Amino acid sequence: MGKILNGKELAKLRADKLKETVKILKNDGIQPLFCVINIGDNPASKLYVRTKKRQAERIGIEEKIYQLPNDETEEDVINLIKKLNADPKVYGVMVQLPAPEQINVNHLMETIDPAKDVDGLTPSNMGRLWQGDHFVEPATPSGIIAMFDHYGIELAGKDAVIVGRSNIVGKPLAALMQERNATVSLLHTKTQNPEYYLKNADIVVSAAGQANLITADKIKEGAVVVDVGINHVNGKLVGDVAFDEVKEKASWITPVPGGVGPLTVESLMEQVVKLTRRANGR
Numbered sequence: 542m543g544k545i546l547n548g549k550e551l552a553k554l555r556a557d558k559l560k561e562t563v564k565i566l567k568n569d570g571i572q573p574l575f576c577v578i579n580i581g582d583n584p585a586s587k588l589y590v591r592t593k594k595r596q597a598e599r600i601g602i603e604e605k606i607y608q609l610p611n612d613e614t615e616e617d618v619i620n621l622i623k624k625l626n627a628d629p630k631v632y633g634v635m636v637q638l639p640a641p642e643q644i645n646v647n648h649l650m651e652t653i654d655p656a657k658d659v660d661g662l663t664p665s666n667m668g669r670l671w672q673g674d675h676f677v678e679p680a681t682p683s684g685i686i687a688m689f690d691h692y693g694i695e696l697a698g699k700d701a702v703i704v705g706r707s708n709i710v711g712k713p714l715a716a717l718m719q720e721r722n723a724t725v726s727l728l729h730t731k732t733q734n735p736e737y738y739l740k741n742a743d744i745v746v747s748a749a750g751q752a753n754l755i756t757a758d759k760i761k762e763g764a765v766v767v768d769v770g771i772n773h774v775n776g777k778l779v780g781d782v783a784f785d786e787v788k789e790k791a792s793w794i795t796p797v798p799g800g801v802g803p804l805t806v807e808s809l810m811e812q813v814v815k816l817t818r819r820a821n822g823r
């Protein structure tokens with residue numbers, strides 16, 4: 542039976558350490574502060590923004606939320622980002638995704654100062670990630686790598702499959718895992734024969750947003766299974782993995798909730814502190 546990759550517990554461990562670092566900064570008069578721009582009234586986004594704020598407060602980080610209406614223009618959001626870029630008290634700027642359709646997310650990402658890019662999603666930081674010379678990492682991939690490190694899960698030479706190729710999860714995670722010498726396949730809805738890749742994978746990461754996508758019959762005995770998916774089925778929060786059956790076949794598995802989610806939030810806080818320190822030359 543698979544052992545549990547306890548993201549919640551690891552997130553707490555890392556947060557306690559980070560809190561100490563923040564305490565030292567604050568003693569020296571440096572207050573880590575980041576801003577989250579949330580456009581529209583997507584209930585899930587509002588929940589995430591609140592979860593982040595709670596976690597930030599626990600660590601001693603200030604989070605300022607800019608809640609914008611659903612019909613906000615791209616130009617207005619860009620102007621807000623420019624204002625935050627210019628504010629020396631602000632060390633991080635991020636846009637909660639998804640954004641309403643009148644907004645081209647790439648245009649927003651191009652506007653965020655790469656030195657304040659806590660989400661690691663600006664073109665230059667995404668580019669650096671693939672060049673192997675990065676400073677910030679997108680939160681979810683960063684949390685997943687921290688989890689592999691903590692539990693001693695070796696990536697070198699392993700066959701890894703990531704289901705989903707989004708800019709916030711699949712693509713940056715592929716960069717980080719291949720940097721650790723895994724051989725990475727990125728699967729998506731046009732993949733001809735997903736079963737072929739999954740059956741051979743030593744490590745499976747699912748970030749598709751489809752409940753029960755990964756069942757026991759699809760994976761290799763002893764695979765490491767990481768579930769990024771967040772789905773609501775009959776009022777219950779589940780991932781992409783059929784947890785009860787897959788845990789019998791996997792060597793390691795993340796639960797949902799309590800797996801990747803808490804690590805995502807914690808990793809974001811790590812990036813806020815990293816950028817705050819860098820901006821202050823420490």
Ligand SMILES: NC(=O)C1=CN([C@@H]2O[C@H](COP(=O)(O)OP(=O)(O)OC[C@H]3O[C@@H](n4cnc5c(N)ncnc54)[C@H](OP(=O)(O)O)[C@@H]3O)[C@@H](O)[C@H]2O)C=CC1
Binds near residue numbers: 729731748806
């Ligand atoms: N726990 C956490 O911290 C986080 C959780 N999430 C969750 O992860 C999930 C993915 O989010 P996000 O990364 O934003 O991705 P998107 O929702 O933007 O995209 C989903 C990706 O999965 C692919 N996909 C969907 N269904 C299948 C399928 N049946 N077979 C193969 N590929 C499939 C899509 O392929 P195509 O490109 O061809 O459309 C696409 O690349 C969501 O449930 C989200 O809520 C996201 C971020 C953080």
Ligand SMILES: Nc1nc(=O)c2c([nH]1)NC[C@@H]1CN(c3ccc(C(=O)N[C@@H](CCC(=O)O)C(=O)O)cc3)C=[N+]21
Binds near residue numbers: 588681778800
């Ligand atoms: N610019 C941007 N960056 C993101 O990183 C980003 C985003 N936009 N948009 C949405 C997704 C999703 N995401 C999650 C964060 C925390 C949990 C989380 O804390 N989950 C808890 C459960 C929460 C609950 O009960 O609903 C858990 O899995 O244990 C989940 C998902 C970040 N995302």
